[in-house]
Amino acid sequence: MTQALRHDAMRAQNLALVLGAVGARGSVTRAALAEMTGLTKTTVSKLVGDLIEGGLVVETGAVRDGERGRPGVEIRISGQHVAALGLEINVDYLAVCVVDLARTVRLRRTQAVDNRAAPPVDVIARLGDLAAAVVDEAVEKGLRVVAGVLAVPGPVDMTSGVVHNAPNLGWRDVPLASLLRFPFPVRVENEANLAALGELWFGSGLPDFLHVSGEIGIGAGLVVRGRLFRGAHGFAGELGHVVVSPDGPPCRCGGRGCLEQYAGQDALLTAARTTAAARSAATGRLAAGAPPAGASGNAPAGPPHQAAAAAGPSPSPGMLLPAQQGVSWMLSRLREGDENARAACERAAWALGVALSSAVNLVDPDAIVLGGIYAPLFPWIGDMVADTLKARLGQMRGAVPPVVVSRLGAEAAALGAAGQVIEQVMADPAALLHG
């Protein structure tokens, strides 16, 4: 390493150190920064100057008399210049948001659209249009979008940006990263991972939890001590394909009886539309405290299960309701006291409880946060999920993880995506600055 290279590397490291210290404190004087970082005041002043010039931090007015009795100017993260783009392609909606470096959400747009019917290039083009409009608005506000992250509902090869299989979109081996056309770098990552990070940075503030991202697919993201657990290849957290019943209804993933076939949005809506005859059979079972028919091994499969199995996994395009409409419809049925809707929620919640009991046994989270469509549905599913967990886990463990509701819902993934860009800027601000 030449001396110049060594100097650049050290400067980059110190810029990150100072910016991190500012972020940790909220606002802080140059003198306090020197104390926190162990750098000289001269070095801190030079670095702060560079960060101000790059629009990453800003000086506040004179600080009121502090403990040392020295008035001074404080530095804080600037929300006026650098910004991050969060993007999401999901099965029945697109979402875009812009978050500034001070972590304020400045713009958000969601578009209900059926992405199952469209080839990837068309979906990407539509997302590009939506994003371009939002980026233009951000520019009008004086923001500079420096990078983006795109959330997709399926496992993503983090190196190549290839989506191997997003079964609910019907995508196989789509080289997504290479199809994107943005005037700044955009990485691709799994939706459920990003939703968990969204919850970490913009939601409950818990440091250890399993976030469940319920959409048409169901994903989960495990956060341990403030960090996302990705597994060996970044494919961890596919809760939707955890087995509820090993020869239950076939799943688009190639398996059978996966959680998604019981508690995914399509399965839930289809079950809510079952006939009264099926309903009465199902509620009879539920009232008796047994799990809903169909998820059962010894009991013969009852009609509600078979109805769901027949209609659930492959609804005709005409049946499809965009997520907001679908959940809105479900919520209004539930508020009206509709028995079919209630039974569908109980069945889904029971299946969620079964799959989550496997998850708790395997990964031992401190809490379970229900997000996506489960956030608005929480009043109708939360207790049943918690009760099922308690029945299966209570005896073995001292305490069963609490089941709580996400405050973010469907926008968690796009927020987590933007949050990742901000983490990146905070970790390496030198990449944004000149010389």
Added chain:
Amino acid sequence: MTQALRHDAMRAQNLALVLGAVGARGSVTRAALAEMTGLTKTTVSKLVGDLIEGGLVVETGAVRDGERGRPGVEIRISGQHVAALGLEINVDYLAVCVVDLARTVRLRRTQAVDNRAAPPVDVIARLGDLAAAVVDEAVEKGLRVVAGVLAVPGPVDMTSGVVHNAPNLGWRDVPLASLLRFPFPVRVENEANLAALGELWFGSGLPDFLHVSGEIGIGAGLVVRGRLFRGAHGFAGELGHVVVSPDGPPCRCGGRGCLEQYAGQDALLTAARTTAAARSAATGRLAAGAPPAGASGNAPAGPPHQAAAAAGPSPSPGMLLPAQQGVSWMLSRLREGDENARAACERAAWALGVALSSAVNLVDPDAIVLGGIYAPLFPWIGDMVADTLKARLGQMRGAVPPVVVSRLGAEAAALGAAGQVIEQVMADPAALLHG
């Protein structure tokens, strides 16, 4: 911090640095150590002197002419003094081993004994006797056992050393750590976690894998980039209670249809003893490519399942065979081509495949290592486990993790326990040295 304390802390850190460098290189001169650690040669010589005096490292003969043409004495980890005790209480055996600091297994003892019938204090007393004999032998070899770790088949509170529930032992809230009487510190940890670490340090050498520890209970340990994943409370990896079929046979954990009820040692042996009538029904199903009866949701439960459900979870003490006898009996039946034994293995392997497909979806391991009783049974279960995984995961993922056999089997946990002591000594050698 006073100057003396600061000096001690720095010395402790540098001792670990030097010892780690010796361990990483195998054997190395003082000059090379100075280069590797950035410490002065004088400091290195002083530290090496302390490590030699403490018996942690040893000088080898003069090194042959090296690249610098300077003959010198090399330093390596000493296997002659410091040693670690690995202990295991399992349902039907006790195991003890002594491993020296150079990671050579010096002594190992296994005692087949039914610990289900005995109160914890009696089990601990028996373990203490076994350990005392082994420690005496170690002392005769000039070894000093500095600490131990005890593996138990259930989740352990790492802070208090309390075993909340080891259902297969019938233990609830046993304050195990406080009941142990050894002349050196002994920590308690979950058997499955330690078996995975045993596999990491003494087995395949893979850095990323899920190790399945099959005994009467079934646990798993996930190793990611050479580190054990413990979850929020250290209870991760309870594979035996992952759901195979949500209303299958009741499990001692309080749940139903847990993997242990299909693939645990008792379930396996009971299934192998089913009547010919049950067997023919089961093999009929297996031949048709369907999962074994009883793990099924839509199909009515067949006789083999019910037989297992009735006899499996609560075998009478008279029926119990110690692990080695049980597995030996099973192996001889299999070698004779016994159909019952083969069908029992296929059923267990299918259930393992179902539970592991949930595990792969959740934690995304790079490989699956089958240990414990699954190691000797591997020729009869390996393919079925791999095929079930492929059927459920192949379409969704680019590649399904390979299923390989552990080279360690039942002694993995005791080895991992001793290995943990060695890691501790390597991380903080100052704790063993005077002044």
